[in-house]
Amino acid sequence: MINLANLNKRTTADIAKRIVQDIPDGAHVNLGIGQPMTISNYLPPDREILLHSENGLLGMGPLAQGDEIDEEIVNAGKQPVTMLPGASIFHHADSFAMIRGGHIDICVLGAFQVSVKGDIANWRTGDPSAIPAVGGAMDLALGAKKLFVMMEHLTKSGKSKLVSECTYPLTALAAVDCIYTDLATIAVTKNGLEAIDWIEGLSFADLCEISGVPMIERKK
Amino acid sequence: MIQKIMPNVAEALRDIADSSTILISGFGGAGLPVFLLDALLEQGAKDLTLASNNAGNQGVGIAKLVAAGRVRKMICSFPRQPESGAFDDLYRQGKIELELVPQGTLAERIRAGGAGIGGFFTPTGFGTDLAKGKECREIDGINYVFEKAIKADYALIKADKGDRWGNLVYHGTGRNFGPIMATAARCTIAQVNQVVELGELDPENVVTPGIFVKRVVLVEGKA
Numbered sequence: 001m002i003n004l005a006n007l008n009k010r011t012t013a014d015i016a017k018r019i020v021q022d023i024p025d026g027a028h029v030n031l032g033i034g035q036p037m038t039i040s041n042y043l044p045p046d047r048e049i050l051l052h053s054e055n056g057l058l059g060m061g062p063l064a065q066g067d068e069i070d071e072e073i074v075n076a077g078k079q080p081v082t083m084l085p086g087a088s089i090f091h092h093a094d095s096f097a098m099i100r101g102g103h104i105d106i107c108v109l110g111a112f113q114v115s116v117k118g119d120i121a122n123w124r125t126g127d128p129s130a131i132p133a134v135g136g137a138m139d140l141a142l143g144a145k146k147l148f149v150m151m152e153h154l155t156k157s158g159k160s161k162l163v164s165e166c167t168y169p170l171t172a173l174a175a176v177d178c179i180y181t182d183l184a185t186i187a188v189t190k191n192g193l194e195a196i197d198w199i200e201g202l203s204f205a206d207l208c209e210i211s212g213v214p215m216i217e218r219k220k
Numbered sequence: 221m222i223q224k225i226m227p228n229v230a231e232a233l234r235d236i237a238d239s240s241t242i243l244i245s246g247f248g249g250a251g252l253p254v255f256l257l258d259a260l261l262e263q264g265a266k267d268l269t270l271a272s273n274n275a276g277n278q279g280v281g282i283a284k285l286v287a288a289g290r291v292r293k294m295i296c297s298f299p300r301q302p303e304s305g306a307f308d309d310l311y312r313q314g315k316i317e318l319e320l321v322p323q324g325t326l327a328e329r330i331r332a333g334g335a336g337i338g339g340f341f342t343p344t345g346f347g348t349d350l351a352k353g354k355e356c357r358e359i360d361g362i363n364y365v366f367e368k369a370i371k372a373d374y375a376l377i378k379a380d381k382g383d384r385w386g387n388l389v390y391h392g393t394g395r396n397f398g399p400i401m402a403t404a405a406r407c408t409i410a411q412v413n414q415v416v417e418l419g420e421l422d423p424e425n426v427v428t429p430g431i432f433v434k435r436v437v438l439v440e441g442k443a
């Protein structure tokens with residue numbers, strides 16, 4: 001198998017910028033806690049992209065600094081944020097009506113595993129000592145019109161996070177539309193996984209071998 | 221005359237009995253009715269079932285009640301929080317029950333409870349561990365899970381301003397669960413930063429109409 005140590009993997013910033021390419025002007029977007037939230041740093045000024053925070057805010061601005069900090073105005077990660085002119089605040093049932101009702105165009109979540117059918121596992125690893133906590137992951141995963149996953153391609157021990165069946169507890173079935181990793185961008189289609197782009201120095205055959213699941217190559 | 225303004229927090233919580241089910245607003249610290257929770261600790265009610273998004277963090281609010289052994293059961297979406305130590309320990313020892321609910325399902329169960337709906341079918345959680353043992357149904361080609369409404373004896377919520385009829389407005393994302401929890405309890409108690417005269421709240425902008433609120437109590441200081 002090819003030695004990945006010799007290749008320039010995509011950084012978190014690279015992955016974020018790659019995802020931004022697929023977020024159109026006018027989109028209403030929810031960014032999951034953790035890595036996906038960093039995408040907000042790369043939104044281009046020439047596109048109006050409205051960020052939704054499931055605790056009840058649409059039109060979320062950057063993190064609040066200094067005098068801007070108001071502990072009652074926070075994002076889903078409970079960090080103080082600013083509100084853009086035109087922002088709106090609403091209660092939790094309305095917020096999840098936006099999510100479940102299919103009004104959010106794109107949601108980006110992290111994941112432990114994604115299956116070839118687009119099943120996603122991202123809320124617990126099954127470690128019996130861990131306190132189970134799900135938050136809005138299950139609602140977001142199947143409610144948004146499109147679900148993007150942002151994750152490392154491999155686990156720390158080198159196993160592919162792309163799997164034929166998720167072995168971790170599921171968050172949602174057949175929910176993922178596109179996967180963005182440090183190695184590649186891969187769409188979930190009705191014909192299976194379809195590799196869209198991948199890093200230099202890696203061949204399509206290498207990508208398939210590393211991923212350990214069947215994949216087709218998108219025709220350029 | 222309608223007078224829902226209470227003289228102090230102790231009076232506002234006077235009749236909360238052991239084994240009550242209580243909804244508590246808040247998402248992390250935002251919208252958390254800290255003064256009411258501290259007063260509930262003083263008040264002494266035990267064997268409580270609490271429904272809230274989190275199970276307390278940083279040793280404030282719900283965390284104090286949990287640490288004091290006053291909570292029998294938590295219904296929440298995200299118990300794991302920074303320094304949620306007391307909950308974690310009691311849960312691992314099997315001394316506190318946890319009903320884990322997806323966040324949107326928690327909100328909708330409360331909304332349904334307040335709206336006189338017995339339950340509803342949601343796609344959230346279908347095919348996952350959180351749907352185990354629940355009725356499922358396919359409607360127009362989509363799979364749904366049946367979830368029951370939540371109703372409570374009390375709701376403790378935080379609002380920004382209130383008047384003597386119980387009309388409320390909120391501040392920022394502190395609104396979160398307040399407006400729906402207010403509808404789903406037999407007795408809703410709101411802590412407010414400011415009590416205003418009738419008519420001062422623009423009727424167009426009242427978020428929680430007073431009919432949903434039984435008691436309003438002014439609290440002072442940052443919390």
